[in-house]
Amino acid sequence: MPLLEFTSKGIYCKQADVYLDPWRGVDKALISHGHSDHARWGSKRYITHHTNVPILQHRLGKVVVTGKKYKETFRINGVQFSFHPAGHVPGSSQIRAEYKGEVWVFTGDYKTQLDGISTPYEPVHCHTFITESTFGLPVFRWEDPTKIHQQINQWWAANQAEQTCSLLMGYSLGKVQRLLKHLDPSIGKIYTHGATEQMTEVLRPFIDFPKTELITPATSKKVLEGNLVLAPPAVMGSAWMKKLGRVSTGYASGWIAFRGARRRRAVDRAFVLSDHADWEGLLSAIKATGCENVITTHGYTELFAQYLNEHGWNARTQKTQYASETEEILSAE
């Protein structure tokens, strides 16, 4: 019997009777990170990395949750579990499970690029690697993020010169904080949407961010001129956005790597910045695990698995309820 199996409730370890990122309520759930498709409501007990504890409490309300350190091992009915950095968003972890010498790793979501706020991804040796493949196509290759952050600051400075407000959008957990971390506060003031402000507050004890100010009904258009507003993508075209006055819109995501996707978004500036591994990132991560078996869970699963099969791995795909378009889902929050 495989150490981890896929059931209607999620990834299940029968020996330990625990679920990994389940999509239904279960007794005991190990959680890779705080995004809503991985950390879902309804389980009796959650075990996750320390940083995710306040995130889960913020998103799921009063839940019983235990925090663990990275690489801290714990046993459940003979199965040894541990969390390892996944570099996706703060607190994001790969979950390692070992039983009788056999090692499985479930990645949750991950990226190999450094983002300045998440603990960098670390490869974990295993026999079977359950990997996301959100951007598992060779057309996805991320540029050096330092360059993108420079472009964002230049865009802001140019808007500032025209006394226009810069509205920079990205999803609430991870992306927005990554953007905030690299903004240049010498250009102007940074304002936030409520959803952005709340999640950033949750993460402030762990990460040093520039100062932000929440936009309230009392915030006038005048004070926003030349300054920057951070908000979730759902505000695009909303009544809330119209109250900001004259804005230049910017959106940061991996999904806008294509021209068509950029044009559909209809934003003034698109910044290709993703919290998922690109094609090279996925391949290098898989190689570094030394694994024989790969199970692809979400994204371009079939194509990626086919490529891996042609290149010496034993790869298959598995349907899960993890969203390959996390950003679209979160943007609706």
Place this chain on the structure above:
Amino acid sequence: MRRFAALIETLDGTNKTTKKVAALTQYFKKAPKVDALWAVALLSHRRPSRPVTTTLMRTWAAELTKLPEWLFEESYHIVGDLAETIALLVQKEGTASPPSLKDCIEEIIALKPKTEEEKKQYILHQWKTLSHLERFVFNKILTGGFRIGVSQKLMTRALSKAVHVDETILAHRLMGSGVPKPLPLTSSFYIPTQKIKFLNLTPFFLPTL
């Protein structure tokens, strides 16, 4: 080529007409005239005839990127645009500067009678030495038009601002259908209005000014 590629990026990245006109005007003012003329031709959907088939381009791109052909085809299917797919898949090697727009187009025109191997060598060389954006523009010149939300009217307005010739007169001068070679149009729109005769481009007889 670099300046033209940057123009395409700006035009593609904004939905605001005023910004598009401003970017075009700026380009027409600053770019060398021979390049600006070709830009006018390309933006009014007059491009050199295609020297290679897209099938050949797909095969060469898959070969160059060392990707299995099925994966290249799947990528193309998902991206939805061949020029962009190739631009995304091929990686720049070295730090060579791109040719001017004029040179690039003249080279593409000169490619037509050459052998398949010569065409392949030239195109692969361009793919490897151009930046992502320049590679995209190069492929667009090879394969088809630029549908970037710039109408002939919009372009004429920008050109009018750059060369200080009335928009309606320019619009008339820009009529005509032939594929330009080796220069897309005469450089007539740089000549002051009073001195120029209408080009014999329309089916109607029009008196000289």
